[in-house]
Amino acid sequence: MKRIKPRSSGCAALIVLASVGASLQAGETMAASSEPSVASSAAPASGSRSANRALRKRVYAAFGKDKSIDAGSIGVSAKDGAVTLTGTVTDPAQIEKAGALAKDVPGVASVTNKLSVRREFGQ
Structure with a gap:
């Protein structure tokens, strides 16, 4: 898995993307409409x-x-x-x-x- 931090915001959101190569090697297919999952924290303003x-x-x-x-x-x-x-x-x-x-x-x-x-x- 690859973790990418947002550059422009101070938000604690973390975007997690699954490796396409690992998924294909496991025999899984990916749908064209799949979106990356986003986790965010509820930090006070x-x-x-x-x-x-x-x-x-x-x-x-x-x-x-x-x-x-x-x-x-x-x-x-x-x-x-x-x-x-x-x-x-x-x-x-x-x-x-x-x-x-x-x-x-x-x-x-x-x-x-x-x-x-x-x-x-x-x-």
């Missing part, structure tokens, strides 16, 4: 990635403006307006506060809050 990154930054900025939130151990991920909060906070009230702040950020469609309260050793 770079515009989508930058929009997700910008949304994450806006959520972190909202946490930074509110001094009652210790955002040092909070992780934020965003995908198409869906924001997920992970990590730990020092006070149970910060869990709800962080979720509310994230919901108020323009562009946030939903918030999944997976925050937990950090426990000190021995408690």
